[in-house]
Amino acid sequence: MKLALAGKSVALRILSIGAAVAGFGLATVGCADLDDDPSDPAAKAREPETNLRDYPKIARPARADEMAHTVVRTGEPAVDVMATRTEGDLTTIEIFDPAPGVTPEALAESLRTAGKQDVQLVRHDSGAISSLDPYGCSYGQAHTATCPVSYWRNNGESNPIVLFNDHSGVTWPVSNAVYKWNQVLGIDSAYRYNTCSGSFPGAHCVDVYSASYGTGTKWIGHTTRTYSNSVQVISTAWVELNDSYDPAAWGFTRNSVATHELGHVLGLGHNDWSGDLMYMTANKREDLGGENQTLLQALYSIDR
Numbered sequence: 001m002k003l004a005l006a007g008k009s010v011a012l013r014i015l016s017i018g019a020a021v022a023g024f025g026l027a028t029v030g031c032a033d034l035d036d037d038p039s040d041p042a043a044k045a046r047e048p049e050t051n052l053r054d055y056p057k058i059a060r061p062a063r064a065d066e067m068a069h070t071v072v073r074t075g076e077p078a079v080d081v082m083a084t085r086t087e088g089d090l091t092t093i094e095i096f097d098p099a100p101g102v103t104p105e106a107l108a109e110s111l112r113t114a115g116k117q118d119v120q121l122v123r124h125d126s127g128a129i130s131s132l133d134p135y136g137c138s139y140g141q142a143h144t145a146t147c148p149v150s151y152w153r154n155n156g157e158s159n160p161i162v163l164f165n166d167h168s169g170v171t172w173p174v175s176n177a178v179y180k181w182n183q184v185l186g187i188d189s190a191y192r193y194n195t196c197s198g199s200f201p202g203a204h205c206v207d208v209y210s211a212s213y214g215t216g217t218k219w220i221g222h223t224t225r226t227y228s229n230s231v232q233v234i235s236t237a238w239v240e241l242n243d244s245y246d247p248a249a250w251g252f253t254r255n256s257v258a259t260h261e262l263g264h265v266l267g268l269g270h271n272d273w274s275g276d277l278m279y280m281t282a283n284k285r286e287d288l289g290g291e292n293q294t295l296l297q298a299l300y301s302i303d304r
Contacts, residue, residue: 043170044193058183058293078143078270078280079104080122081219083111089229093146095264097221097257098281099242100250110218124272132298141272142291144299145264150227152187152234152267153304155202160300161188162266163203165196168210168258172241177259181266184293186300189266204234206265208258210241220245220282221257223264233304237265245282252282259286267299268292 081104083094098107104121111119124143132139137147144150152160166174175191182189192198196205213219222240227233239261247253256277263278271278271292277285278292 044166044175056183057185077124078141078272080124080270080280081107081111081119082122083116083119085118086229090226090235091229092224092226095145095223095225095269096219097223097260099215099218099220099245100252100282102218102281104280107218110216114217124269132294134299134302136295136298139295139298140291141276142278142289142295143269143271144267144295145225145269146227146232148232149299150225150232150234150267151299151304152204155204157188157200157202159186159188160304161190161200161203163190163192163196163198163200163205164262164265165205165207166191166193168208168241169243171243171254172208172210172258173255174208174258174262176255177262180259180288181262183288184266184300185297187266187296189262204237207238208241208261209239210243212243213240214242215244217242217244220252221261223261225265234267239265250282251284253284253286255286256284257282259288263288263292263296266296268296 081096081098083096085092096107096111098104108119108121124138135149137144137149152162154160164174164178166172168174175193178189178191181187190198190200190203196203213222220242222242223237224239225237226235228235241254241258241261245252260277260282268278270280271289273279274281275283275285276289276292277283277287278289279285
């Protein structure tokens with residue numbers, strides 16, 4: 001089934017971690033149970049298969065007033081803590097997300113003290129809202145990770161496919177986060193546990209790790225993306241999730257953090273609103289929010 005989106009033919013893809021169900025051709029995928037026993041490291045490998053028809057694409061057509069740029073920002077401009085390096089035609093950006101209670105300035109200073117090179121604070125323009133087109137860098141309070149925009153290529157598929165290869169511990173519900181982002185039109189998100197093998201030859205494999213990186217790092221999530229300067233195409237990305245912060249003690253959820261970092265992988269930067277999933281500091285918001293989806297949908301509204 002396909003939908004028309006700004007001149008693009010968009011496939012409503014069903015992504016799979018296993019073989020198609022015999023006789024039906026129905027692909028299935030595992031969905032992490034958020035109540036999995038964290039003492040059992042093999043739990044993710046035994047996830048039950050769930051039909052991805054339960055996670056349909058959701059079109060978010062902009063309202064007339066939004067297209068007329070009448071949306072007004074209500075938050076302070078977001079601040080990104082980034083480390084950027086360029087070698088030839090390739091630029092690598094690292095996005096560090098502060099732990100609750102940590103300011104961007106404190107995080108940047110901590111990274112510099114630890115020897116991280118080229119750390120900078122990037123403040124988003126709080127001016128006019130961009131138009132909804134594939135090259136727009138903001139919409140409402142949502143922003144792309146880079147401006148000019150960087151993006152994943154189709155690689156012969158109807159949509160770009162980002163295959164999240166999950167190496168993280170069982171307390172990180174990465175598959176749940178993947179399914180949420182797979183609802184966005186124009187780009188497909190797939191989940192695998194500890195493997196990049198699959199039936200999608202054009203897929204981009206993105207590794208997701210977790211470890212106890214320490215509270216001294218002052219970050220709770222870290223996403224790295226490399227893209228070409230000449231055509232802005234993303235070539236590689238990976239995610240690191242910090243086990244050292246306890247959600248109950250610090251006032252966030254690991255679902256929120258995992259979903260946030262995957263949003264960076266797909267192309268989103270931070271949102272200006274402090275109550276948003278993509279806000280620069282970890283919180284308890286777990287749904288994607290309207291502006292984030294709309295901006296991402298616009299970014300992938302054409303084939304590249």
